[in-house]
Amino acid sequence: MLRAYYTAYKSKKFLFEGQFGDQYSIRSAQLVFKQSLARAKINKYVGIHSLRHSFATHLLEQGTDISYIQKLLGHEDIKTTLIYAKVGKKDLTMVQSPLDKINFEK
Structure with missing residues (x-):
């Protein structure tokens, strides 16, 4: 659909240009x-x-570092970006401590 739109309208500066x-x-x-x-009947x-x-939530779910998302959104304070990162408990259980990766049996 985007290709057909671009072919029809040949936008110059923005993909979707105003009047x-x-x-x-x-x-x-x-x-x-x-x-x-x-x-869409929403x-x-x-x-x-x-x-x-x-946008921010999808980036976070795909594993994008929160500091990159902060920069993309133009937030000065990381706390503002963390509002977008409503992390569920199931996500927290998947976090593995670096200490768990240490092999003490050498």
Whole structure:
């Protein structure tokens, strides 16, 4: 779909350009997002900021270091980024201590 879109519109600066070839306005992006929610029959209220949260969460789940995510999101304080990292207890049980890897039987 993206290839067909690009072939049809030949965007120059942004993949999805606004009416006059520049970036979309914030309001236009919000409206496109709302329309997409309606087409996908998602009735739950979510704002466009949820895309940012999903992006950060997916990066974290794929093993991206939290400090990289912090930089990508432009957060000065790591505590702000950690809000995105709602780590479940099952994830914590998978963390292995480096001490567990020491072989004392040599």
